[in-house]
Amino acid sequence: MTSEDDRPRTRADYERGLPDYHDPTAGWAGAAPTYSALTLRLWLAGVGIVLSIAVGVLWIVIADMIWPAVLLFALAAVLIVDLVWVAHRKRRGEPG
Secondary structure, X not given: XXXXXXXXXXXXXHHHOOOOOOOOOOOHHHOOOOXXXXXXXXXXXXHHHHXXXXXXXXXXXXXXXXXXXXXXXXXXXHHHHHHHHHHHHHHHOOOO
């Protein structure tokens, strides 16, 4: 016997939203469930990628220091992974 929570999610489930998915305290004291701000995360990751790469290149060109630039490039790589994952979730149909 399987419950409704065990079944695979459909595109319609994601379009409707998954209540309490991102907020374990949703529904306490009458609070409405929250949803993820995926579009905001998408924009922040994009801006972070551009700024990290630009400042890293400037750090190499102007200050001739490699290690701070390497750290910024590593941050840009993490942000690229986040951007791809958030885009996947939005393409899947999750609201936000």
